[in-house]
Amino acid sequence: MSFIPGGVEVRSIPKWIYPVVAVVIIAVVVAVLIIRMPSAPPTPTPKKVVVYASLSEMTTAEPSTEFSNSIMWLPLVYETLVWYDPFKNEFIPGLAEKWESSGNGTIWTFYIRKGAKFHDGSPVNAEAVAFSINRTITLKGGAAYIWDPVERIEVVDEYTVRFYLKYPAPLLKIAASPYAAYIFCPNVVKYAGAANATDPKVSEWFNRGNECGSGPYRLIKWDPEFEVVLEKWSEWWGWKDPNYPWKSSLDKAPDLFIIKIIKDAATQSRMLRAGEIQIAEYVPVEDIEGFEKDSNFVVVRKPSFQNLLMLINTKKAPLNNVLVRKAIAHAVPFEDIVKLARGGLARVASGPIPYGLWGHFENLTYKYDLELAKKLLAEAGYPNGIPRKLILVYTAGDIYEARTAELIKASLAKIGIDVEIRPMSWEEQWALAQKGWESPEEVQDLFIFYWWPDVLSPITYLYNMFHSDSKAFNLCYYENQTFNELIMKAYSLEGVDPDKALQLYYEAQKILYEDVPAVPLWDMVDIRVATAKIKNLENAINPCYPTVVFAQMLVVEG
Secondary structure (H helix, E strand, O other), rough: OOHHHOEEEEEEOOOOHHHHHHHHHHHHHHHHHHHHHHOOOOOOOOOEEEEEOOOOOOOOOOOOOOOHHHHHOOOOOEEEEEEOOOOEEEEEEEEEEEEEEEEOOOOEEEEEEEOEEEOOEEEEHHHHHHHHHHHHHHHHOHHHHHHOEEEEEEEEOOEEEEEEOOOOOOOHHHOOOOOOOEOOOOHHHOOOOOOOOHHHHHHOOOOOOOOOOOOEEEEEEEOOOOOEEEEEOOHHHHOOOOOOOOOOOOOOOOOOOEEEEEEOHHHHHHHHHHOOOOOEOOOOOOEEEEEEEOEEEEEEEEEEEEEEEEEEEEOOOOOOOOHHHHHHOOOOOOOHHHHOOOOOOOOOOOOOOOOOOOOOOOOOOOOOOHHHHHHHHOOOOOOOOOOEEEEEEEEEEOOOHHHHHHHHHHHHHOOOEEEEEEOOOOOHHHHHHHOOOOHHHHHOOEEEEEEEEOOOOOHHHHHHHHOOOOOOOOOOOOHHHHHHHHHHHHHOOOOOOHHHHHHHHHHHHHHHHHHHHEEEEEEEEEEEEOOOOOOOOOHOOOOOOOOOOOHEEEEEEE
């Protein structure tokens, strides 16, 4: 025992106790620290990233007026009232849950889906529908002509919108268009600091890479010459609807869907094998069989409403002579082009309306006949051929267009027509061709050119490429008032007298066949090649929306 001052007795503690006490104290301290230490964050789930290679750069980000390559992403960010499934021949509810029309087809009522909202959180309603379509109509850009039948739009109540037409028209086809039919938030006026919907500031705001759509993906990067990045939007109404057919599921669709501009088919093929991209828009025909035999990849073949035409400058001598144009048409080796340039993955075109689309006819193909072509040239005053070189332009990097151009050049040489082939970027090709209405002598002679539908009607091909009011895409610079009147009359009858409309469309195409402002070359079979981890790609491709992969329908494994 021992004592301390104050008389308190202290008993001696055995020395062997100290190590035990120390261990206990340390254990208690460690336990306390563990309890107080915040738990480690869970390992984040890797994002599902899908890179889709595009051959051409994007154009604009303006949902009202865009009319070119940005179709690849617009239907993912924005929605239409309805979508169209050509394989089932049915319209799929989009932002409209249901619709109805009057007996004579001039009044259409759409009931807007409750619970859908824009990416800024504001509701999709009838006012937004009227705002969007009215803006598109007023701007008169791109494919706005499809709304020509509309006299006025009425907001009946918060979720009901009614269209009054000047004449019966197939309004569901119009509302399902891949151009000029997108619905966006009225708040874009405020965000752009604009005075009203048609203030140029709104277009400038869109083209800086801003958006306010309601689709399953948000635009988060806009670099139109290199890549466009879309991010899955978890608040999209479609993820929550168990019966909606145009989706997979929230956890299986890509988190990021990237469209990367790769302007060469062979490079796309190499990058696909290297794992640098997951879906290729174009690969060389000779690579397709190898991909089909490799279990690491999947090749999807689908019908397509996309076709390839050669537009002829009808304002530039000697192509302003119809006999010269006919000679060129009969000197195009159509079968060789399909077999050699496209590897058999196409059909020889018969008229400008592609096979499978209502309005296509099978008796509008030019016969390949070099002797007839020479005779026509002689009748035109060129028995020894054309005394100058024709300039043919096509999109650089498109291997199919390149091979087509070479075959046309070789064949035309046999009838005394020398052709200079100029591969150009789409932007260069487009900029050159736009000068043709003012200065036809300063632009190309021949323009190899793809077309695909806006409104799902023959009018999209006949109006855009051949109507004299269509200055943007009538790159034949063709003018024929009888033709103009026929196609617009046919369009006005589609909704009430389709048989009569079809007859008029045929008469219009016969005029084109005789005047030869263009030579339709082939109707495409759509090919996409992807890595095997991408499932459901076949259902994510729709010929009504060419070049689009509906990313929300993809299932990404691994």
